[in-house]
Amino acid sequence: MPIYDVKGHCEAVAAFGGSPSQSLLNGCLNMEQSAYNRLKPVWDTLPTAMQNHCDQVATFGGGGSYSLLSGCVDQEISAAKANENFRFKR
Numbered sequence: 001m002p003i004y005d006v007k008g009h010c011e012a013v014a015a016f017g018g019s020p021s022q023s024l025l026n027g028c029l030n031m032e033q034s035a036y037n038r039l040k041p042v043w044d045t046l047p048t049a050m051q052n053h054c055d056q057v058a059t060f061g062g063g064g065s066y067s068l069l070s071g072c073v074d075q076e077i078s079a080a081k082a083n084e085n086f087r088f089k090r
Contacts, residue, residue, distance in 0.1 A: 001043045002055050004064030006032045012063065035066035039073065050076050 010028035014020045043051070054072035058065050 001036075001040055002058070002064060002069065004032075004058070004066060004069075006036075006066065009063040009065055032066045035070035039066065039070050046073065 006029065010025050010032060011020070013028050014022070014025035050073065054069050054076065055064075057072045058069035060068075
């Protein structure tokens, strides 16, 4: 499981566009913790290529976000299932 600076990420989000918002900071920290808790038990079962791709997505621009990581993993799993069931129609 990648290690991200959650506090630093959330502080940057909370301060974006002006003075820091404690409400945004709190919401961000809670979202990051929830995403981490969802991913931690399944991370080692994911394909390495998916782990690497989603880690790159989650760290784009620096820092890192477990919410972005979780979203990427969810989308990759969903897309893989859709691709398995795809049948070209003629």
